[in-house]
Amino acid sequence: MTLLNFYQTFLSKSQNLSGLPPLLFRLILAPIMIIAGYSKLGLSENPETFLQAISALPSIVSWFGNAEWGLGLPFPSLLAFLAAWTEFLGGWLLFLGLFTRIVSIPLAFTMFVAITTVHLENGWFSVTPTNSETSAAKVLDWLNVPGAKASLENSKQASERLNKMREILEENGYTEYLYETGKPVILNNGIEFGFIYFAMLLSLFFTGGGRLFSIDYWLSQSFFTQNHVK
Template sequence: MINTLLTSYNYSIKKLAILDGIPSLLFRLILAPVMIIAGYSKLNLSVDSVGLSELFLASPDIVAWFGNEQWGLGLPFPDLLAFLAGWSEFLGGWFLLLGLFTRVITIPLMFTMVVAATTVHWGNGWFAITPTNPQTSAAQVLDWLSIPGAKDSLANSLEAQQRIDKIKTLVNEHGYPEYLYETGTPVILNNGIEFSAIYFVMLLSLFFTGGGRFVSLDYWLYSRVKGE
């Protein structure tokens, strides 16, 4: 009985292997717009807003943010790093969208995610958006495992909930709740490493799996070269 089930299971997995490019495709479709717009926002790509001498360079505001130690990242060589980060994200996003040189392009993109996590988000903890219900917070599981910091996170969730409730009370009494809540309800932005870490893991997966069978230019280029 067990051998029959295992045989059927293995047979099904082999048949489904023809679809194993779909997860890579979905990862690429999620990551590509994020990377493209992140890079675009760092670069001067509009001739209407800058002169030709500044076109394709990093935006002065971004360069200042990269280099300033008081309110920015305090990184050395801000002009160069902003330029490299912007073009890595912008071009890398388009390459991901096409599934072209997928494994290669994930390397600089993973590096930008590490830099973003360690220089921008690290001091804010894990969550991008502060959970306002400790019962449904992922920190609850960490607390069960006695992970340090979990209790503080759960306590912070309660404090965040109190502030959200206060905001809603003020809006209901003095504001325009129908208008203000029409496109979504307010949240507390924590700006932690969550998104950077998730994007890093997705990029790492693409580094090992590639752009995906049948759904990437990498696959068709390799198939053509191999066929020759």
């Protein structure tokens, strides 16, 4: 019983820091969203008109609309504009913890669109595991999940190709320079990162910006205090 009381007391006291996980989610997501939106806008290209300044870059609009090498979406100018500003402004709101629940909805939607239109056909992994023994697909293979064996086989083939690339680089020199900032990997461009971001945004929709560490919290406290006084 003493242990149970200790656990209950610890759990109750720990709620004082319940805003820490939302804060960490926000700090991870905010820079990603801000730079994603910023890179779609012409903010750094000295536009001649205000309309050009607030519109998505022509290359982004083309990518949104072209069905052959892009997303093939209707109304590409409008959708690119909305996506860019949703990410850019939404990222700053996440950083501040302001209107967190509200802004999480369109940001999660942009992640869903990115997952289904850009990454889904590439499977799960963003970076191909090159060691089948440590790949998460091995656990799924134990459970006989369809596609797991194929993923493990792909890891073995990717490992062979990556090792071959490294051999070629070592034979031709400059490996110290080429590996100075990190070793090469095989990019798979799957849904892994996008799905993780989507899950984090979904969590923020339910939790809000978090206790103590968001503007939302202090605004709600002020609102509650004013109503309580009245």
